[in-house]
Amino acid sequence: MSETTRDHLRTHPPRFVGSLADAAAAPDVFHPAAHEFVHALRCECGSNAFRLLGVPAAMAGGGLGYVLRSVLRVWRELRAGASGADGLAGRFSPPIVLECTDCGARRVLLAEEDDAGVASRRVPPLEAHRCRPCRRSTFEVAVVCAHHDAELDEPARRGQEEHFDAWRLVVRCRSCGMLGEPFALGRRTPQQRRIDRLYGREQAGHGEAR
Numbered sequence: 399m400s401e402t403t404r405d406h407l408r409t410h411p412p413r414f415v416g417s418l419a420d421a422a423a424a425p426d427v428f429h430p431a432a433h434e435f436v437h438a439l440r441c442e443c444g445s446n447a448f449r450l451l452g453v454p455a456a457m458a459g460g461g462l463g464y465v466l467r468s469v470l471r472v473w474r475e476l477r478a479g480a481s482g483a484d485g486l487a488g489r490f491s492p493p494i495v496l497e498c499t500d501c502g503a504r505r506v507l508l509a510e511e512d513d514a515g516v517a518s519r520r521v522p523p524l525e526a527h528r529c530r531p532c533r534r535s536t537f538e539v540a541v542v543c544a545h546h547d548a549e550l551d552e553p554a555r556r557g558q559e560e561h562f563d564a565w566r567l568v569v570r571c572r573s574c575g576m577l578g579e580p581f582a583l584g585r586r587t588p589q590q591r592r593i594d595r596l597y598g599r600e601q602a603g604h605g606e607a608r
Contacts, residue, residue, distance in 0.1 A: 401554045403545075407548065410559040411543075412541075412562060418441070419440075420439060423438030423540075424438075425437075425540065429577070433546050434545075435542070437540060439538075439540060441496075444500075445499065447498070447499045447536050447538070448497060448499060449497040449499055450496060450526065450539065450569060451526055452490030452493065452494045452495065453523070454489070454525055455491050494506070494507045494567065495524060496539060507541075507567070508581075527569065527580045531571075536571075538569065538572060539568070539570075541568075543559075545562055565582070566581065566583070567579065567580055567581040
């Protein structure tokens with residue numbers, strides 16, 4: 399029996415995940431939705447424990463508003479903590495960096511880009527994501543890719559893993575087990591996907607992270 403698209407997408411992560419994919423991990427702990435495929439991550443040293451570093455969304459950017467955004471971010475975190483919500487206080491902007499807590503190796507999962515779409519050489523201050531309930535910062539991490547337009551029971555085609563419409567980063571606290579979603583990126587809206595199908599533009603690169 400030939401490999402189906404569903405089987406292919408389960409076992410073939412997109413290029414930006416690369417060697418971090420852990421084929422032996424159980425993806426159900428990250429609760430994927432329909433047409434989503436989970437790629438749990440593991441460091442090359444064998445550990446699946448990471449610190450997640452990034453720029454808090456409330457502090458992204460620079461210029462004269464930086465101090466104001468810093469104050470607002472503290473207010474948002476206090477408000478979110480009181481209500482039990484995550485919201486903007488728990489969201490990151492690029493660059494998104496994984497740091498193995500066992501060997502210390504760092505991997506840039508998503509680089510920051512300037513206005514021209516070129517990866518920036520400027521390294522903004524990075525902060526570690528923390529679990530809201532227990533405030534620990536060590537997580538199991540997975541990349542969850544959405545393939546809304548894929549015909550999952552059809553025969554697989556080479557390169558389909560690069561046609562994702564969106565992806566999100568899901569983390570699971572290694573202390574208390576709480577799930578979080580510190581980053582998500584959508585490449586095509588439902589309307590754009592319909593237009594692409596209409597004009598036969600289903601090709602590599604629509605959802606590819608750079």
